[in-house]
Amino acid sequence: MEYLPNIIFAVALILGIGFFARNVKKLSRNIKLGKDVDVSDNKSKRWKNMARIALGQTKMVVRPIAGIMHVIVYVGFIIINIEVLEIILDGLFGTHRLFSPLGSIYDFLIGSFEVLALLVIVAVVVFWIRRNIIRIQRFIKPEMKGWPKTDGNMILYIEFVLMILFLTMNAADFQLQQLGAEHYHEAGAFPVSQFIVPILDGLSESSLILVERTAWWLHILGILAFLNYLYYSKHLHILLAFPNTYYGKVKPQGQFNNLESVTKEVKLMMDPDADPYAAPAEQDTGEPEKFGASDVMDLNWVQLLNAYTCTECGRCTSECPANQTGKKLSPRKIMMDTRDRLEEVGKIMDANKGEFVSDGKQLLNDYITPEELWACTTCNACVQACPVSIDPLSIIVEMRRYLVMEQSAAPTELNNMMSNIENNGAPWPYNQMDRLNWVNE
Amino acid sequence: MSEQLKVKTMQEFMAEGKQPEILFWVGSAGSFDDRAKKISRAFVKLLNKANVDFAVLGTEESSTGDVAKRAGNEFLFQMQAMMNIELLNGYEIKRIVTCDPHSFNTLKNEYPSLGGNYDVLHHTQYLKELIDNGRLTITGDGYKGKRITFHDPCYLGRANSVFDAPRELLAKTNAELVEMKRHKKAALCCGAGGAQMFKEPEKGDMDVNVLRTKGALETNPNIIATGCPYCNTMMTDGIKAYEKEDSVTVLDVAEVLANSQGL
Structure with missing residues (x-):
C-alpha cells in the first residue's frame, strides 16, 4: 500500500506517454503519405532558420504585442518543464522536491518558475481577451467557426488552469513548510504564491496536505492530458514548428519548383531525334504521372507537415491581398483544409487495415474550391507572414496545375492568354514579328 | 515621333562577330503594352546615354512562360523556357537585364535547372551599377x-x-x-x-x-x-x-x- 501512489503515477505516466507515442506514429504515417521531396540541401542554412525562426521567435515579434506575449508563454512553457521533470521524478520515487538540495539555485529556479507562471497567466488572459472580447479580425474569419474557435480557447483555459494549479500547489507547500509539517522541508522561494497563502489561512495541516496533493496530481495529470490533446489540436505547433522551420523553403520566395515529369515530356517533344512511334521504355509502363494535386497524397510530405504545423494564427490570411479585398481565398483555410482532409484519409486507413479506400472525396472541390485557388496573386505575402515557415502558396500552385493540366479547367480568359502564348509567344494576340516596333514608335 | 533610339538585335551583333555587354530582355509587356513600351524606351534612352553596348532579341524573343507557370500551366512554361534557353545559349548570352520583375524572377531562378544559366539583373540594379561605375550620372x-x-x-x-x-x-x-x-x-x-x-x-x-x-x-x-x-x-x-x-x-x-x- 505504501507504494500505491508511485504505482498509480507510473501507470498514468506510461499511459499518457504511450498514447501520445501512438498518435505520433499516426502523425508520421500520415505525413509520409506525401510525395518524396529532396530537402538534403543547404543544411547549415536550414539549421540557422530553425534556430532563428522557431527557437528565436524572430517572425513572431513582427507583430509586437502578440509576439511578446507569445514569447512569454513560450519561455514559460520551456522553463517550467524543468519543474515538470522534478515532479515526474518525485512521483516515481515518492520523494518531495527532489532537486531542493541545490539550495539557493533551487530557490532561484522555483522563484523564477513562479514569476513565469504569473506572466503566462497574464499573457493567456490577454490572448483570451483578444480572441473573445476585442475579437481581432483574423480570429473571427469564417474558417474559425466551430471547433477551431473552441480549440483556441480550450488551449488558453488549460494553460490558465495548469498555472493556477502550480501556484496553488506551491502556496500550500509553503504554508506546510512554515507549519513544519512532516516531509515538507523548507525549500524554494515563493514570490508569487505567497500571496495565495492568506486564502489558505486557518486550514488544518491535513487539509493543507489535501490541497497540496490535489493540486500536485491535477497539475501533472493535466500536463499529460494536454500532451495528448496536442494531436487533436492546432497546438501541435509547439513540437512541429522545429522540423517545419528546418524543412521550410530556402530558395528565393519567387522560385517555384519545375515539375520534373513535365521536363521529361517537353524534352522528348523538342528532341528532333526522338521517334514518336517508339514503344515506351520498360520502366514507363506504369500509370502516367499525375500533374499537380487534387488530393493530399499528390502533395509532398513537407506540405503535409506544413498542414499539421499550422496553428491557425491567421497572419497569412490577414496579409493576403485577395482576402483583404473580400475574396474567398484564405491561405489559413488552405492549410486547415489540407490537414482536415489528411486526417480524414488517415481515419479511412485506420478503418481499413492501413489501406486507403476511396471515399469519393478529395481535397479539390470537397474542401478547396477553384474560386479560392484562382483568387491568388502568388504575391508570397502569406509565406512571408507565417511565423513557422509554412508555404500555402505552393499548395495553391500545385492545385492550379491539376486544374489546368489534368482538367483544362482554367478560367476562359486564362485559356485565351495561354493560347496566345502558344500561337504568338506573348500573352496578348500580337504578332511576334511586331516585337521590335516599340523602338520606332 | 521622337528621337531615334539606338537598339541593335543579337542577329546584328552576330553578323558583326561581336558580343554585347548585356542582353536587354524586353518582355511581352515591354514590347506590346502601350504603357510599358514607354518604359522600354526610357530605359533604352538611359542605356544610350551611358553608351552601353546592349542587344535585344527582337522578333526572336518570346514569352518567358512565367505567367503560364503561375497559372498552373507547367507544360507551356517549360516549352517556352526551353525554346528561349536554346536561343540564349546559342547566342552565348551571359548577362540579361529586364524591366519586368516577373521575367527577372523566372530567368534568374527557374531557368537554371532547365539549362539556362545567366547573370540576371532587374533594370534598377543595372542602372545603379552604371551610376556606381561612373558610366551614368544623374544631375x-x-x-x-x-x-x-x-x-x-x-x-x-x-x-x-x-x-x-x-x-x-x-x-x-x-x-x-x-x-x-x-x-x-x-x-x-x-x-x-x-x-x-x-x-x-x-x-x-x-x-x-x-x-x-x-x-x-x-x-x-x-x-x-x-x-x-x-x-x-x-x-x-x-x-x-x-x-x-x-x-x-x-x-x-x-x-x-x-x-x-x-x-
Missing part, C-alpha cells in the same frame, strides 16, 4: 520638392529581396522619398500577379489595385514610382478609380531617371 534638381513613393513589385521585393536599388536611384533625383505603411517585405501586392492581370478578379468587395493605391495616396505623393509594367498598369487604374490622374502620376523608376535628365 539636376528637376524633382526637388516632389514627393515620390515607391511601390515594391512582389517579384522584385519580397520574392527576390531587391529593395534598395530602386530607392537609391530615386534618391539620386533629389526627390523626397516617402514610404507607404506597407513597404519592402510587407508590401501589398498590386493585384496583377499570379496571372490576375489577364482575368477578371473573383467576387469580392474591392479590387486589390484600389486598396494598394489607397495606401500609396495616404503618403500624399506627386509620383507613385514602381519597377514593373504590370504594377504600373494596376496603380494607374487605381489612380483613375480615385480620380487623382491630375495630381498623381505613376512612373517607372527608369522613367523618373530619364525625365530627370531631360531624356
Whole structure:
C-alpha cells in the first residue's frame, strides 16, 4: 500500500506517454503519405532558420504585442518543464522536491518558475481577451467557426488552469513548510504564491496536505492530458514548428519548383531525334504521372507537415491581398483544409487495415474550391507572414496545375492568354514579328 | 515621333562577330503594352546615354512562360523556357537585364535547372551599377520638392529581396522619398500577379489595385514610382478609380531617371 501512489503515477505516466507515442506514429504515417521531396540541401542554412525562426521567435515579434506575449508563454512553457521533470521524478520515487538540495539555485529556479507562471497567466488572459472580447479580425474569419474557435480557447483555459494549479500547489507547500509539517522541508522561494497563502489561512495541516496533493496530481495529470490533446489540436505547433522551420523553403520566395515529369515530356517533344512511334521504355509502363494535386497524397510530405504545423494564427490570411479585398481565398483555410482532409484519409486507413479506400472525396472541390485557388496573386505575402515557415502558396500552385493540366479547367480568359502564348509567344494576340516596333514608335 | 533610339538585335551583333555587354530582355509587356513600351524606351534612352553596348532579341524573343507557370500551366512554361534557353545559349548570352520583375524572377531562378544559366539583373540594379561605375550620372534638381513613393513589385521585393536599388536611384533625383505603411517585405501586392492581370478578379468587395493605391495616396505623393509594367498598369487604374490622374502620376523608376535628365 505504501507504494500505491508511485504505482498509480507510473501507470498514468506510461499511459499518457504511450498514447501520445501512438498518435505520433499516426502523425508520421500520415505525413509520409506525401510525395518524396529532396530537402538534403543547404543544411547549415536550414539549421540557422530553425534556430532563428522557431527557437528565436524572430517572425513572431513582427507583430509586437502578440509576439511578446507569445514569447512569454513560450519561455514559460520551456522553463517550467524543468519543474515538470522534478515532479515526474518525485512521483516515481515518492520523494518531495527532489532537486531542493541545490539550495539557493533551487530557490532561484522555483522563484523564477513562479514569476513565469504569473506572466503566462497574464499573457493567456490577454490572448483570451483578444480572441473573445476585442475579437481581432483574423480570429473571427469564417474558417474559425466551430471547433477551431473552441480549440483556441480550450488551449488558453488549460494553460490558465495548469498555472493556477502550480501556484496553488506551491502556496500550500509553503504554508506546510512554515507549519513544519512532516516531509515538507523548507525549500524554494515563493514570490508569487505567497500571496495565495492568506486564502489558505486557518486550514488544518491535513487539509493543507489535501490541497497540496490535489493540486500536485491535477497539475501533472493535466500536463499529460494536454500532451495528448496536442494531436487533436492546432497546438501541435509547439513540437512541429522545429522540423517545419528546418524543412521550410530556402530558395528565393519567387522560385517555384519545375515539375520534373513535365521536363521529361517537353524534352522528348523538342528532341528532333526522338521517334514518336517508339514503344515506351520498360520502366514507363506504369500509370502516367499525375500533374499537380487534387488530393493530399499528390502533395509532398513537407506540405503535409506544413498542414499539421499550422496553428491557425491567421497572419497569412490577414496579409493576403485577395482576402483583404473580400475574396474567398484564405491561405489559413488552405492549410486547415489540407490537414482536415489528411486526417480524414488517415481515419479511412485506420478503418481499413492501413489501406486507403476511396471515399469519393478529395481535397479539390470537397474542401478547396477553384474560386479560392484562382483568387491568388502568388504575391508570397502569406509565406512571408507565417511565423513557422509554412508555404500555402505552393499548395495553391500545385492545385492550379491539376486544374489546368489534368482538367483544362482554367478560367476562359486564362485559356485565351495561354493560347496566345502558344500561337504568338506573348500573352496578348500580337504578332511576334511586331516585337521590335516599340523602338520606332 | 521622337528621337531615334539606338537598339541593335543579337542577329546584328552576330553578323558583326561581336558580343554585347548585356542582353536587354524586353518582355511581352515591354514590347506590346502601350504603357510599358514607354518604359522600354526610357530605359533604352538611359542605356544610350551611358553608351552601353546592349542587344535585344527582337522578333526572336518570346514569352518567358512565367505567367503560364503561375497559372498552373507547367507544360507551356517549360516549352517556352526551353525554346528561349536554346536561343540564349546559342547566342552565348551571359548577362540579361529586364524591366519586368516577373521575367527577372523566372530567368534568374527557374531557368537554371532547365539549362539556362545567366547573370540576371532587374533594370534598377543595372542602372545603379552604371551610376556606381561612373558610366551614368544623374544631375539636376528637376524633382526637388516632389514627393515620390515607391511601390515594391512582389517579384522584385519580397520574392527576390531587391529593395534598395530602386530607392537609391530615386534618391539620386533629389526627390523626397516617402514610404507607404506597407513597404519592402510587407508590401501589398498590386493585384496583377499570379496571372490576375489577364482575368477578371473573383467576387469580392474591392479590387486589390484600389486598396494598394489607397495606401500609396495616404503618403500624399506627386509620383507613385514602381519597377514593373504590370504594377504600373494596376496603380494607374487605381489612380483613375480615385480620380487623382491630375495630381498623381505613376512612373517607372527608369522613367523618373530619364525625365530627370531631360531624356
